[in-house]
Amino acid sequence: MGLTEADWQAVWLTLRLATLTTLILLVLATPLAWWLAHTRSRLRHPIAAIVALPLVLPPTVLGFYLLLLMGPNGPVGELTQWLGIGTLAFTFTGLVIASVLYSLPFAVQPLQNAFESIGQRPFEVAATLRAGPWDRFLSIALPLARPGLLTACVLTFAHTIGEFGVILMIGGNIPGETKVLSIAIYDHVETLEYGRANLLAAGMLVFSFLVLLGLHLSNRRVRLYRL
C-alpha cells in the first residue's frame, strides 16, 4: 500500500510551508538575534520574553488570537481586506504567518546563543584592522555562527513540519491549501484509516529522527547548542 494522491499533496504542502517559513525566519531572526546578543537596551528582556512565548503558550492561544486578528473585524483582517486580498484564515499565506510566529524562538535562540558565544574579541580585532560593521558581520559573525545558523534552520524546518494545533484552528482542512501532514494523519486516525495514518506517521517519525541525528552529528565537533 503506497501513499495516495491526497497524501502526497499533504506531504508536498507541508514541505512548502516548512521551507518558506524557514527562509522567512532566517531573514527576520538573524538581525533580531544579533540585536538581542549585543544590545544593552532595557528592551531586550521584554523582547526576548516575547520571542520565547510560543515555547510556553499552548497553540490554541496563538490560534485563537490569530483567528480574531485575521478575521474580517480584526485589525489584520481589515488591513488585508483594504489591500484587496481578503481575509487570511483558511489560506496558505495565513499558515505561513502563523508558522513564522510559532517557530520564532526556534530560529532566534540558537542564533542568539551562537552570536553571544563569539564574544567581543574577534570584532575588536577586526575593527583595529579597519573592517566596517557590515564586513565584520559578514566575514566574522556569520561564519563563526554557522553551527547556530544550521541549528536554527533545521529546528525551524522540523518544528513547522510538526505544527498541528495552530493549523487545526485556523486552517479549515482544505486539501492542497491548508491540509498539512499532521492534519492528514489526524483525519486518517479519526476515520479509523490506521493503515494510511501509520504510513504517514511512520514517515514523520523516521524523518524527524534523521533530522535530529544529522543535527547532532554535524554539531558534534563544534559545540551542541541548547535546543
Add this chain to the structure above:
Amino acid sequence: MNSSLRILLRSLLGALLVLALPLRAEELRLAVASNFTAAFQQLAPRFEQATGHRLKPSFGSTGKLYAQIRQGAPFEILLAADDQHGKLLIESGLGVPGSEFIYAVGRLVLWSAQPELVGGSHEILASERFRRLAIANPLTAPYGAAAIQTLEHLELYDSVRDKLVQGENIAQALQFTYSGNAELGFIAWAQLKALPAKQQGSFWLVPEDLHEPIRQEAILLRQGEDSQAARAFLDFLQSPQTRALLKEWGYDTPEAEPR
C-alpha cells in the same frame, strides 16, 4: 439537655435525608455529539438535581467519539448525531443491543453572522457574495455529510467546492462562521437557536428532503450496562419533559418509540 437532644434529632433527620437520596450518586461519562452541546448543557443540571448523579460529558464529532470508544475510551453512553455509529458499536460488541433509540432529529441550517446575507433561501450559494462556506468534516460529522448531500442535491457542490472550509466538528464550523472568517456555514438549527437573538444573523433552514434525515441515536455502551445512572439518564432523555424542551431548542423528536 434539651438543646443537645434537639441537635441529636436534627442530625438524625439529616442522616435520613442523605439516605433518602439515590443509594449511590454515580459519575456518568458520556460521549456527546458536538451539535448537542448547548442542549446537553441545559439538560445536565436538571438531571443532576433530580437524581444526584454527576454527568461528565466529552464533546466531539460522532466519528471521532466512535473511534475513541473503539479504542477503549471510558464512556457509558454515546449520544451520536446519526443512527449508524451506534449500530456499528453494537455489532462490534461495545454497545448494548436494544438500548438504542432516537433521542432527537436534527435540522441543518445555512447560516451567516451577517444579518442581511442569507435571505431565507439558498440563492446566496449560487452567488459570488461569499468567499468561504464552513461545514463540519463530512467524514466524521453527520451534519457535514448532510451539508454535502444538500449541496449535491442543489447541484451546487462543484461550484462551491473551492470555497469549502472544514471544521473538525460542527462546533468549529459554527465558530468559523460566528467569527466571520467564513461568511457562510452549514450548522445545526439547535446551535443557531442557542445563540442570543442579536447574534443570529441570517439563515436558511434546509428542507428535510434535501439530505438524509439526521436521526440522532443514543446508545448504552457495555461499560454502562450495570450503571443505574446510565439507565436513569436514558429514561430522562426520552421523558416527555425533555422531548418538549428539545423541540423548543430546535430538534424534532420522533414519535415515542417503544424500547
